[in-house]
Amino acid sequence: MRPPDLIFLACAAILGCSRAQSKRETVLTFSGSALGAEGTLVAKQLKRFMQLNPGIRVELQRTPDDASQRHQLYVQWLNARVGNPSILQLDVVWTPEFAAAGWVLPLDRYQPQRDEFFPATVTANTWAGKLYALPWFADVGLLYRRTDLLAAEPKSLEEMVKNAQAAMSRRGGPRYGIVFQGARYEGLITGFVEYLGAFGGRIIDEKGEVVVNRPEAVRALEFMRDELYSWRVAPLDVLTWHEEEARFAFQNGNAVFMRNWPYPVAAMSDTAQSRVAGKFAVSPIPASANAPNGHSTAALGGAQLTKNNYTEFPDAAYRLIAYLTAPEQMLERAQAVGQYPTRPALYDDARLRGAIAIPLENARRAIESATPRPVTPIYTELSEILQIELHRALVRQAEPREALNSAAAKINALIERTGMRKLMQGASKT
Amino acid sequence: MRKISRLGSEARLGWALVAPALAVIALIAIFPLGWTFWESLHLHELRMPWLGKPFVGLANYAEIAQDPRFWAALGHTAFFTVVSISLELLLGLFLALAMNRVFRGRGFVRAAVLVPWAIPTVVAALLWRFIFESQGGILNALLVDAGILNQPMVWFIKASTAWVPVILADVWKTTPFVALLLLAGLQNIDLSLYEAAAVDGANAWWQLRHITLPLLKPAILVTLIFRTLDGFRVFDLIYVLTGGGPGTSTEPVALYTFNALLQNLRFGYGSALSVVIFAITFGLALFYVRGLGVRLGGDES
Numbered sequence: 257m258r259p260p261d262l263i264f265l266a267c268a269a270i271l272g273c274s275r276a277q278s279k280r281e282t283v284l285t286f287s288g289s290a291l292g293a294e295g296t297l298v299a300k301q302l303k304r305f306m307q308l309n310p311g312i313r314v315e316l317q318r319t320p321d322d323a324s325q326r327h328q329l330y331v332q333w334l335n336a337r338v339g340n341p342s343i344l345q346l347d348v349v350w351t352p353e354f355a356a357a358g359w360v361l362p363l364d365r366y367q368p369q370r371d372e373f374f375p376a377t378v379t380a381n382t383w384a385g386k387l388y389a390l391p392w393f394a395d396v397g398l399l400y401r402r403t404d405l406l407a408a409e410p411k412s413l414e415e416m417v418k419n420a421q422a423a424m425s426r427r428g429g430p431r432y433g434i435v436f437q438g439a440r441y442e443g444l445i446t447g448f449v450e451y452l453g454a455f456g457g458r459i460i461d462e463k464g465e466v467v468v469n470r471p472e473a474v475r476a477l478e479f480m481r482d483e484l485y486s487w488r489v490a491p492l493d494v495l496t497w498h499e500e501e502a503r504f505a506f507q508n509g510n511a512v513f514m515r516n517w518p519y520p521v522a523a524m525s526d527t528a529q530s531r532v533a534g535k536f537a538v539s540p541i542p543a544s545a546n547a548p549n550g551h552s553t554a555a556l557g558g559a560q561l562t563k564n565n566y567t568e569f570p571d572a573a574y575r576l577i578a579y580l581t582a583p584e585q586m587l588e589r590a591q592a593v594g595q596y597p598t599r600p601a602l603y604d605d606a607r608l609r610g611a612i613a614i615p616l617e618n619a620r621r622a623i624e625s626a627t628p629r630p631v632t633p634i635y636t637e638l639s640e641i642l643q644i645e646l647h648r649a650l651v652r653q654a655e656p657r658e659a660l661n662s663a664a665a666k667i668n669a670l671i672e673r674t675g676m677r678k679l680m681q682g683a684s685k686t
Numbered sequence: 687m688r689k690i691s692r693l694g695s696e697a698r699l700g701w702a703l704v705a706p707a708l709a710v711i712a713l714i715a716i717f718p719l720g721w722t723f724w725e726s727l728h729l730h731e732l733r734m735p736w737l738g739k740p741f742v743g744l745a746n747y748a749e750i751a752q753d754p755r756f757w758a759a760l761g762h763t764a765f766f767t768v769v770s771i772s773l774e775l776l777l778g779l780f781l782a783l784a785m786n787r788v789f790r791g792r793g794f795v796r797a798a799v800l801v802p803w804a805i806p807t808v809v810a811a812l813l814w815r816f817i818f819e820s821q822g823g824i825l826n827a828l829l830v831d832a833g834i835l836n837q838p839m840v841w842f843i844k845a846s847t848a849w850v851p852v853i854l855a856d857v858w859k860t861t862p863f864v865a866l867l868l869l870a871g872l873q874n875i876d877l878s879l880y881e882a883a884a885v886d887g888a889n890a891w892w893q894l895r896h897i898t899l900p901l902l903k904p905a906i907l908v909t910l911i912f913r914t915l916d917g918f919r920v921f922d923l924i925y926v927l928t929g930g931g932p933g934t935s936t937e938p939v940a941l942y943t944f945n946a947l948l949q950n951l952r953f954g955y956g957s958a959l960s961v962v963i964f965a966i967t968f969g970l971a972l973f974y975v976r977g978l979g980v981r982l983g984g985d986e987s
Contacts, residue, residue, distance in 0.1 A: 324949070331951060335732055357735045440931045492840045493820045495932070501821070633734070637950055648933035651843045674734055 282572050285317040287326075288345030289559070297592040305579050312572050317341045327636075334359040334564070342567035343576060346389055346560045348380050348628065349635045355383040356633035356679070360562045362386035366574050376556050377598045380628035384679070388562055390581045391598035393589060395557030396622045397450050397541060398614075400506060400514040400524075404535045405429070412545035413454055413479065416513060420489040423512040433489030435502045436515035440647040443498055445629060445639050446555035447515055448646055451476040453553025453627050454543045459642070460630045464680035466671070468642070469657070469664040472547060477649055477656040479544070484650065495650055507532060515541065517557060521613040522594060538614045540622045556626040558598070587611070596623065634674050641666045719964065726958035732951035739954075746958035755934060756942060756959070763938040766849075766924075767917030770856040774913060775906070777857065778864030783898075785865065786872045796869075803862040811926035814855040818842070845935035848928050852936060855923055860916075864909050871905025872898070911974040918967050939963055 290298050302314045319326045354360045364386055370378050377391035405423040410416035420433025437443030457472030483490040506514040507524050509531040527533040543550040563573035586597040590611040602608050603620040612619055642663050649659035671677050729742045750756050785796055817825050818841045826838040841847045883893050921940040930937030947956025
């Protein structure tokens with residue numbers, strides 16, 4: 257064993273992973289979001305699972321709620337081949353990385369029903385043709401609009417800009433037309449992916465080629481820039497904004513449109529803290545009217561569950577995953593914390609209606625239009641490259657074409673450096 | 687003969703007595719450094735176990751040499767260090783001269799001045815971030831009210847303006863420390879020199895140039911060495927204030943290294959970056975000690 261592995265092992269042992277492993281009893285450890293209402297829900301569901309499976313004990317292993325911190329911990333543990341936590345909660349963009357590293361194994365031998373999940377959520381969890389994790393809940397980018405200022409949802413991005421300008425120029429109209437997440441972080445990529453789809457572009461195509469500097473992509477980025485500098489419907493402030501700043505602006509009645517995830521709906525519907533309660537609606541982000549291949553696109557977020565490759569109890573672990581991602585538990589999750597089920601069939605279930613705050617049909621349309629971010633083991637580094645170049649273009653340090661050319665060159669270099677070229681070509685044939 | 691052997695045994699005893707201390711130094715300073723260097727000679731990507739962990743010689747260093755983001759980060763670090771330290775020295779000297787005067791409440795003033803230095807950097811950085819925030823930031827509100835700006839300014843989307851809060855925050859936080867070091871230097875100066883100069887008819891400016899500054903030189907150099915090394919390793923302040931943005935135009939080397947090592951988990955490349963930073967700071971320290979003759983020990987020159 258190499259010395260670094262020893263160190264990680266020691267750390268992992270200190271962190272409390274060595275509980276009762278030698279006994280015959282089947283003990284699973286579950287790690288994942290366990291704060292507040294979500295924590296109560298998880299505890300309840302785990303307890304029920306243990307009652308249904310008397311031979312299995314499930315323990316909760318706390319991990320940081322912050323995604324990148326949890327990622328870092330997982331990577332260190334898995335490098336040390338630690339078997340706990342036996343159930344991992346993966347962010348939507350991690351699955352290929354964990355799969356390619358051999359930290360998680362394909363779930364296909366348990367024959368999960370792929371077609372019962374939204375296709376995009378399955379694609380995001382598929383690497384080299386195999387399914388490595390089950391989608392637990394889905395997050396999608398949505399367009400929020402003020403219903404007191406606009407009659408209908410915009411049919412295209414161009415119409416959205418026009419609507420925004422019209423509403424802003426009305427007497428007493430809001431200060432901002434469109435607010436989104438434009439700071440240099442992962443959120444910027446999700447917004448870009450949506451505009452990219454709207455203009456018919458992609459970051460990486462089916463053949464594994466980097467196409468982020470093609471004309472459609474340049475047009476998408478130019479459109480974002482024009483919102484800021486030409487049409488002035490988006491304030492420059494968004495270039496430092498994350499989700500919450502955008503929510504504050506919209507919630508205080510300062511914006512006509514907002515790009516955000518589903519989570520703010522609840523807070524913004526509360527008259528005690530929101531000035532737009534009852535005055536907003538949510539719809540899918542529209543396509544561009546001037547792009548023949550453009551289609552309405554939502555970035556896909558959300559969480560997946562999978563089992564640790566090094567767990568002693570793979571079968572029991574899968575049973576827990578299957579239980580937590582079963583329709584009943586998903587429905588309960590939606591009712592308790594408002595997270596969107598990843599099973600389309602549930603959107604026909606009347607019980608879901610009160611659980612998610614927006615019309616089921618709109619939620620389903622948005623998830624159906626969802627596109628995973630590039631499904632590749634090197635996503636995190638790819639994303640960092642793109643974050644920097646997109647931000648450079650948006651703050652006008654570089655022209656959009658120049659920034660995207662630079663991004664493409666760097667992504668290609670990354671693919672070469674990591675030996676991903678062949679793998680990515682193979683992976684797309686599924 | 688006897689004398690030599692006695693010296694030898696004394697030397698042996700001496701070595702035996704310092705051995706524990708040397709062992710501790712080896713364990714906490716030299717061993718990690720050596721390990722980092724060893725890592726830096728490997729391709730080791732924690733996220734990509736399929737690449738293995740091959741020995742690659744100096745390939746990581748070659749990559750650094752060709753990495754424009756590294757050179758840019760080095761430039762930002764040098765810029766930050768030079769600008770902030772110059773301001774801190776000037777203001778610190780001014781403060782120290784003022785505090786060296788005899789006046790009522792001097793003790794209180796000396797303690798009060800240290801408050802910014804006592805605040806943890808991350809807290810101070812957040813404080814300055816709130817001040818410079820585009821929406822609801824105090825500074826924008828003041829500037830707009832005073833008619834200096836027409837509308838709130840977004841400080842963090844231009845490199846030139848993003849540096850303003852960074853440097854201000856560092857100067858605000860570190861000037862007291864500089865002032866304190868210089869004050870200690872000032873108090874070592876013999877007052878009779880000033881009396882003699884006054885008798886000779888030297889004015890205040892002449893006294894400052896020909897008595898205070900030359901005699902303060904050792905204190906100034908010690909301050910410089912501390913501050914340069916700190917400046918070169920700046921991390922938390924910029925991490926909180928700008929995150930290195932817009933783009934990467936305020937990213938210092940420490941932040942870039944953190945990013946490679948702990949975000950991307952590129953242990954080989956990140957270790958190479960750490961070694962380079964170490965070499966640069968070590969070189970700077972050596973330059974100060976040897977080149978400028980800073981005495982860190984107690985012996986008088």
